[in-house]
Amino acid sequence: xxxxxxxxxxxxxxxxxxxxxxxxxxxxxxxxxxxxxxxxxxxxxxxxxxxxxxxxxxxxxxxxxxxxxxxxxxxxxxxxxxxxxxxxxxxxxxxxxxxxxxxxxxxxxxxxxxxxxxxxxxxxxxxxxxxxxxxxxxxxxxxxxxxxxxxxxxxxxxxxxxxxxxxxxxxxxxxxxxxxxxxxxxxxxxxxxxxxxxxxxxxxxxxxxxxxxxxxxxxxxxxxxxxxxxxxxxxxxxxxxxxxxxxxxxxxxxxxxxxxxxxxxxxxxxxx
Amino acid sequence: xxxxxxxxxxxxxxxxxxxxxxxxxxxxxxxxxxxxxxxxxxxxxxxxxxxxxxxxxxxxxxxxxxxxxxxxxxxxxxxxxxxxxxxxxxxxxxxxxxxxxxxxxxxxxxxxxxxxxxxxxxxxxxxxxxxxxxxxxxxxxxxxxxxxxxxxxxxxxxxxxxxxxxxxxxxxxxxxxxxxxxxxxxxxxxxxxxxxxxxxxxxxxxxxxxxxxxxxxxxxxxxxxxxxxxxxxxxxxxxxxxxxxxxxxxxxxxxxxxxxxxxxxxxxxxxx
Numbered sequence: 296x297x298x299x300x301x302x303x304x305x306x307x308x309x310x311x312x313x314x315x316x317x318x319x320x321x322x323x324x325x326x327x328x329x330x331x332x333x334x335x336x337x338x339x340x341x342x343x344x345x346x347x348x349x350x351x352x353x354x355x356x357x358x359x360x361x362x363x364x365x366x367x368x369x370x371x372x373x374x375x376x377x378x379x380x381x382x383x384x385x386x387x388x389x390x391x392x393x394x395x396x397x398x399x400x401x402x403x404x405x406x407x408x409x410x411x412x413x414x415x416x417x418x419x420x421x422x423x424x425x426x427x428x429x430x431x432x433x434x435x436x437x438x439x440x441x442x443x444x445x446x447x448x449x450x451x452x453x454x455x456x457x458x459x460x461x462x463x464x465x466x467x468x469x470x471x472x473x474x475x476x477x478x479x480x481x482x483x484x485x486x487x488x489x490x491x492x493x494x495x496x497x498x499x500x501x502x503x504x505x506x507x508x509x510x511x512x513x514x515x516x517x518x519x520x521x522x523x524x525x526x527x528x529x530x531x532x533x534x535x536x537x538x539x540x541x542x543x544x545x546x547x548x549x550x551x552x553x554x555x556x557x558x559x560x561x562x563x564x565x566x567x
Numbered sequence: 568x569x570x571x572x573x574x575x576x577x578x579x580x581x582x583x584x585x586x587x588x589x590x591x592x593x594x595x596x597x598x599x600x601x602x603x604x605x606x607x608x609x610x611x612x613x614x615x616x617x618x619x620x621x622x623x624x625x626x627x628x629x630x631x632x633x634x635x636x637x638x639x640x641x642x643x644x645x646x647x648x649x650x651x652x653x654x655x656x657x658x659x660x661x662x663x664x665x666x667x668x669x670x671x672x673x674x675x676x677x678x679x680x681x682x683x684x685x686x687x688x689x690x691x692x693x694x695x696x697x698x699x700x701x702x703x704x705x706x707x708x709x710x711x712x713x714x715x716x717x718x719x720x721x722x723x724x725x726x727x728x729x730x731x732x733x734x735x736x737x738x739x740x741x742x743x744x745x746x747x748x749x750x751x752x753x754x755x756x757x758x759x760x761x762x763x764x765x766x767x768x769x770x771x772x773x774x775x776x777x778x779x780x781x782x783x784x785x786x787x788x789x790x791x792x793x794x795x796x797x798x799x800x801x802x803x804x805x806x807x808x809x810x811x812x813x814x815x816x817x818x819x820x821x822x823x824x825x826x827x828x829x830x831x832x833x834x835x836x837x838x839x
Binding site for chain 1: 570578579580581582585586589590591592593594595596597603605606630632636638652654656657659660661663664667668670672673674675691692695696699724726727730731734735820821822823825826827830836
């Protein structure tokens with residue numbers, strides 16, 4: 296039987312999920328069946344959640360594991376009463392913080408930055424729009440406003456990395472592709488030479504690139520292993536010649552790439 | 568003096584940031600000066616981090632606060648020796664989990680899903696590509712493959728929400744704009760009628776829409792308050808007439824919108 300796991304929150308549950316996942320990943324021999332229950336922001340909803348937990352325990356015959364990030368003590372204690380192993384993120388750490396800061400917690404349910412209002416719009420959403428408007432070399436006019444400009448061959452991971460940096464860190468990332476036509480005598484175009492300190496290179500293993508491009512355009516010259524090998528070789532040689540810092544995307548997550556690029560470029564990440 | 572806060576991790580530090588932020592947001596009267604130190608994955612790097620913490624304490628004259636998610640006990644104990652208040656996420660919860668599961672932790676530094684390799688590519692990155700290829704009504708051909716189709720007026724938040732759902736939850740979200748030309752006798756286009764159970768509406772306060780559109784195209788008919796009021800009224804009336812579930816984006820974060828849409832549409836979020 297799989298062990299039932301619940302991520303429970305008075306907000307979106309995203310922090311509870313990340314918190315729980317990073318702990319559960321330590322137990323390779325246990326199979327988990329996970330469920331997120333967000334927006335548990337009153338006693339009645341907490342009682343409903345309790346019922347779901349207890350039904351799951353009856354079904355599996357195993358005690359459930361609950362990761363919760365609920366702020367309000369009264370709501371939290373309903374979840375505690377479920378009988379599951381409740382790992383309570385908020386309650387565990389708020390006490391030591393109160394002592395250290397000499398202030399009591401307001402027990403405010405997490406303030407969120409709204410999608411279209413005020414500062415959040417100005418940073419995250421503006422950055423997402425910047426990434427979209429400066430994706431794939433469609434425009435090089437705004438490179439002076441970019442925090443970073445990612446370069447690399449087609450399908451090496453530039454777009455998802457740019458978008459993640461925008462969404463998670465509020466960073467303005469443009470990206471520019473080196474295409475087949477650039478490959479003979481590859482050099483930096485003028486638009487990039489002017490912003491050389493902002494350029495960060497991505498590369499990828501040619502075999503994996505071949506697979507990804509084949510999904511997109513099977514049996515094309517573009518997707519052929521030979522072409523992938525050629526493009527990657529040329530681009531990596533450019534990076535070395537021009538002393539452009541670069542990373543291989545093949546074994547790295549978008550989180551890891553975004554974090555390493557910001558660190559290497561000396562850009563302070565914004566925390567939301 | 569601001570209180571120095573460090574988010575320290577053997578990986579990207581993103582979990583440590585979310586973990587710390589949600590706790591710090593409870594203390595409105597304290598000013599924090601935050602810094603993330605990622606990839607602390609050996610003793611030497613931990614000693615360097617310790618030095619940074621201690622220098623910051625000397626400068627501010629206040630004990631620093633550290634949120635850490637370091638897995639390896641030896642590296643963690645170096646951070647513990649800094650003298651700061653160390654709130655140790657991993658250490659705190661791994662014990663109770665080991666007892667409950669009857670298994671000891673592997674103390675493995677978090678496995679990440681790589682950007683371009685295997686399953687992760689197939690779900691998150693494919694979903695990001697899906698969102699981009701089906702953004703803003705550019706194509707309606709693939710709506711049968713969508714998990715959800717967001718609709719709404721121009722600039723109400725469809726694109727960032729679609730991209731967030733893709734990146735965080737691996738959900739395929741298309742989006743379709745109702746434009747000025749659609750507004751007289753507004754009805755669902757055929758491409759949407761066929762997929763009606765997947766449609767989710769977004770709306771926004773007309774005043775805020777006017778501000779956002781003004782940044783984009785000042786003094787245009789498109790940005791005028793009157794036009795914004797008209798479009799929002801027409802679209803909301805369509806939602807009610809067609810019984811399309813909808814949310815107002817004005818005061819909601821992209822995390823909250825994504826979570827509520829998935830819950831309302833009965834889509835199970837994928838956890839990475």
